[in-house]
Amino acid sequence: MASLDLRSDPVDLTAALVDIPSVSGDEAIIADAVESALREQAPHLEVVRNGNAVLARTNLGRPERIVFAGHLDTVPVNDNLPGHRTSSGEDEVLHGLGTVDMKGGDAVFLHLAATLAEPRHDVTFVFYDCEEVEADRNGLGRIERELPEWLRGDLAVVGEPSNAVVEAGCQGTLRAEIRLDGVRAHTARAWMGTNAIHALADPLRRLAEYEARTVEIDGLTYREGLQAVRVSGGVAGNVVPDEAVLAVNHRFAPDVSVEQAEEHVRTVFDGYDITVVDRSPGALPGLSAPATAELVRAAGGEVAAKLGWTDVARFAALGMPAVNFGPGDPTLAHTRQEHVRTRDIRRVTEVLRTLLAG
Amino acid sequence: MASLDLRSDPVDLTAALVDIPSVSGDEAIIADAVESALREQAPHLEVVRNGNAVLARTNLGRPERIVFAGHLDTVPVNDNLPGHRTSSGEDEVLHGLGTVDMKGGDAVFLHLAATLAEPRHDVTFVFYDCEEVEADRNGLGRIERELPEWLRGDLAVVGEPSNAVVEAGCQGTLRAEIRLDGVRAHTARAWMGTNAIHALADPLRRLAEYEARTVEIDGLTYREGLQAVRVSGGVAGNVVPDEAVLAVNHRFAPDVSVEQAEEHVRTVFDGYDITVVDRSPGALPGLSAPATAELVRAAGGEVAAKLGWTDVARFAALGMPAVNFGPGDPTLAHTRQEHVRTRDIRRVTEVLRTLLAG
Numbered sequence: 257m258a259s260l261d262l263r264s265d266p267v268d269l270t271a272a273l274v275d276i277p278s279v280s281g282d283e284a285i286i287a288d289a290v291e292s293a294l295r296e297q298a299p300h301l302e303v304v305r306n307g308n309a310v311l312a313r314t315n316l317g318r319p320e321r322i323v324f325a326g327h328l329d330t331v332p333v334n335d336n337l338p339g340h341r342t343s344s345g346e347d348e349v350l351h352g353l354g355t356v357d358m359k360g361g362d363a364v365f366l367h368l369a370a371t372l373a374e375p376r377h378d379v380t381f382v383f384y385d386c387e388e389v390e391a392d393r394n395g396l397g398r399i400e401r402e403l404p405e406w407l408r409g410d411l412a413v414v415g416e417p418s419n420a421v422v423e424a425g426c427q428g429t430l431r432a433e434i435r436l437d438g439v440r441a442h443t444a445r446a447w448m449g450t451n452a453i454h455a456l457a458d459p460l461r462r463l464a465e466y467e468a469r470t471v472e473i474d475g476l477t478y479r480e481g482l483q484a485v486r487v488s489g490g491v492a493g494n495v496v497p498d499e500a501v502l503a504v505n506h507r508f509a510p511d512v513s514v515e516q517a518e519e520h521v522r523t524v525f526d527g528y529d530i531t532v533v534d535r536s537p538g539a540l541p542g543l544s545a546p547a548t549a550e551l552v553r554a555a556g557g558e559v560a561a562k563l564g565w566t567d568v569a570r571f572a573a574l575g576m577p578a579v580n581f582g583p584g585d586p587t588l589a590h591t592r593q594e595h596v597r598t599r600d601i602r603r604v605t606e607v608l609r610t611l612l613a614g
Numbered sequence: 615m616a617s618l619d620l621r622s623d624p625v626d627l628t629a630a631l632v633d634i635p636s637v638s639g640d641e642a643i644i645a646d647a648v649e650s651a652l653r654e655q656a657p658h659l660e661v662v663r664n665g666n667a668v669l670a671r672t673n674l675g676r677p678e679r680i681v682f683a684g685h686l687d688t689v690p691v692n693d694n695l696p697g698h699r700t701s702s703g704e705d706e707v708l709h710g711l712g713t714v715d716m717k718g719g720d721a722v723f724l725h726l727a728a729t730l731a732e733p734r735h736d737v738t739f740v741f742y743d744c745e746e747v748e749a750d751r752n753g754l755g756r757i758e759r760e761l762p763e764w765l766r767g768d769l770a771v772v773g774e775p776s777n778a779v780v781e782a783g784c785q786g787t788l789r790a791e792i793r794l795d796g797v798r799a800h801t802a803r804a805w806m807g808t809n810a811i812h813a814l815a816d817p818l819r820r821l822a823e824y825e826a827r828t829v830e831i832d833g834l835t836y837r838e839g840l841q842a843v844r845v846s847g848g849v850a851g852n853v854v855p856d857e858a859v860l861a862v863n864h865r866f867a868p869d870v871s872v873e874q875a876e877e878h879v880r881t882v883f884d885g886y887d888i889t890v891v892d893r894s895p896g897a898l899p900g901l902s903a904p905a906t907a908e909l910v911r912a913a914g915g916e917v918a919a920k921l922g923w924t925d926v927a928r929f930a931a932l933g934m935p936a937v938n939f940g941p942g943d944p945t946l947a948h949t950r951q952e953h954v955r956t957r958d959i960r961r962v963t964e965v966l967r968t969l970l971a972g
Contacts, residue, residue: 427802431851442945443863444785444922446826446839453842453860454822460815468804481804484811485855486848493789493863496841502811505801505851564802587800 258285260293262370266605267350267598270363274339274352280329280393283308283385287328290366290383298370301381304403308385309395311406312369314378320547321378321409322612323576325396325567326362327387330354334592341598351595356584357388360601361415364583368608375612377547380409387567396567400574411547412571413608417584420600420607422555423562424541424548424579426569427478430506430517431485431533434459434525440491440498449496453489456500459525460484463504466524471509474543476561478509482524503533507563510538510572536565539572541579548577554611555581581607616643618651620728624963625708625956628721632697632710638687638751641666641743645686648724648741656728659739662761666743667753669764670727672736678905679736679767680970681934683754683925684720685745688712692950699956709953714942715746718959719773722941726966733970735905738767745925754925758932769905770929771966775942778958778965780913781920782899782906782937784927785836788864788875789843789891792817792883798849798856807854811847814858817883818842821862824882829867832901834919836867840882861891865921868896868930894923897930899937906935912969913939939965 258276260269278286287308294303294312301312308328313321330353339352350360362383369381384395391397400407436456441449468480482504489500508517514535522530542548543559552559562568562580571578583600616634618627636644645666652661652670659670666686688711697710708718720741727739742753749755758765794814799807826838840862847858866875872893880888900906901917910917920926920938929936941958 429802429852442922443839443841443843444787444865445837446841446865447837451821451841453845454818456845457815457818457822460812460818463809464812464815479803479805481801483801483804483809483854484847485801485851485853487811487814487845487858488848489842490844490846490861493843493861494787495843497843500845503848503851507802507804564800 257292258289260289262293262297262366266363266367266601269367270355270360270601271339271350273359273363274354277333277337278329279332280386280389283328287385290328293366294369300373301369306399306403307395309399310383311381311403313380314375316374316378318376318378321380322547323380323382323407323409323412324365324415325382325384325412326358326365326415327385327395328362328383329385329388330357331388331590336592336594346599348598349595350598353594355596356417356594357589358416358582360584360596361582361604364601364605364608365415367605368612372612377612379612380406382406396570400570407571407574409576411545411551412568412576412578413551414566414568414578414580415582416566416580417582417586417589418580419585420583420603422552422559422579422581424476424543424559425473425510426539426562426565427480427510428508428512428514428517428536428538429565430508430514430521430535432504432521433531433533434502434504435529435531436500438496438498441496443494443496446496451496452500453497456487456502459502459528462524469509471511473509473511474541476541476559478561479563480509481507508538510540513537537569537573539569539578542577545577548579551579551611555607615650616647618647620651620655620724624721624725624959627725628713628718628959629697629708631717631721632712633695635691635695636687637690638744638747641686645743648686651724652727658731659727664757664761665753667757668741669739669761671738672733674732674736676734676736679738680905681738681740681765681767681770682723682773683740683742683770684716684723684773685743685753686720686741687743687746688715689746689948694950694952704957706956707953708956711952713954714775714952715947716774716940718942718954719940719962722959722963722966723773725963726970730970735970737970738764740764754928758928765929765932767934769903769909770926770934770936771909772924772926772936772938773940774924774938775940775944775947776938777943778941778961780910780917780937780939782834782901782917783831783868784897784920784923785838785868786866786870786872786875786894786896787923788866788872788879788893790862790879791889791891792860792862793887794858796854796856799854801852801854804854809854810858811855814845814860817860817886820882827867829869831867831869832899834899834917836919837921838867839865866896868898871895895927895931897927897936900935903935906937909937909969913965
């Protein structure tokens, strides 16, 4: 079994985790390594195994509990394993699959789990599987069904890459299809038909002219968006098409519910046949909650709005404040060139140590 | 070998041809039957075989020659063989694959070939293969290359379905693709990208607002058209797409060359990246040519503009007047419900007999 030294430098620990391949659905080896390391090197923690997730927590009777969550899986290998380093000191970079998304965050959490036997708050660590695939396989969803009490706390910190800046809340996302109908005809007698593709002109104009809201919540700025993500239509090179479909993705600030977001999209495309394909709520930043405020203080007061959707929203749906806080640039996630500045890993470790060691 | 009685009623002959399956590429049996019947029952004709085409002609030294062309192949069988009849008299209908496209026309030509030993004009009959597939397999193209003198004459009559009305000329057709570029980005940060699908709004508006010309030539009315026939774009449900493609089909009246038609499409979409995918010229109606005028007179003066593209244009490109004239409703071609009013077959026979018997 791969062996992990949780007390080692979190950068070395990140490199060790990166070198254990763990594509979604194939997390048994890394989960075994994490479980075994926690049982041996963090005897102060209660540890349970759930599928390929590993959960660990203190039971110190502190007034507040913070949940740290990190997924162990990665997207498929793309000629970017094993990891390697370039440069040194402040400029040091660790390259490889998972360095950003999100074994750097996992390493920080594992290091703190082993090295803080008496944290100021009770802590729960959740290392889970299948975050990079369909939502219904997500390990966090399974834990919510099978071990719900393990997710409860006063703040959730999800270690997804955030450039080592606390990102609060997240925007919601909604996908919808707009279906245009026409009447099929031969193009040589086009006036006998009605072209469904031509009918796209108006909804596309509405999209092009759409002015997205910019919303301030708790001093953070969220920029919404409404974008076409797919268009299709056509029967044959000599046929006036009788159907066209336009798929759009709406990203909405967390002051809006999914129901309101859906109503908004229906208003923008008023008069059209709209089907909502999927929708996920956003999460309010919740910066006024005491544990969140404490984390922001520990981070030197720096906090930003999270625009993308992450598992933060799952915790928000449980009624908990939740933030993203992890090393790495999220725009490098899922790229072959995935790499992290190692000072991000050190920075996240330091902020969380300040939060927990007091 | 299937045996054909060319002197029988052209409706019976149509039914006999329909019952010999002849999907494109598989015309050997029907070509054998046609060749054998012509050799035995029309001894006044010179007959040659070319691949699965059969050519026959008089050599009477008449001042004018009329070429009659009909393809022997059909689109694939669609549970619509063998043929059958319903109703009777004026309302009689013959059902089955090829009844419209175009064994009714073939039957009329074969019947005239056998029953008019001394026509008023020299005549050439061309029964050919592979009209329903890619243009480069078309039997008429092969004959043009290998036996070009067999296509020469003062008028070509193509027996494609035209509701038993002489249809003169044909419109040209041109297909083009308009490619829109953008910049890819995550939809959560859409302002970092440029949406190529949104950029379709303007060219689609141009299409929706396009006013097609209606052109009079030789007293016939041609309605042009410019239609989107396909649209595609999209990367993933959370990605601002960086490419979209719009395919259009332009049908243009025969007073315009393909070069002018292309220039026109480029002007309509001025400022865009346009690729012309294919283009075929139209054919002028040529109603002032003596043989054409004679045919129109024989048809009682009734003549209409051909809007679709047919092999008429191949003869027009050889500098000959050419018309469509055949039984059946062209909108039933290629449908499972293909059927022809038998009075159309009798009408076409009668008009052509008037033209040739004088």
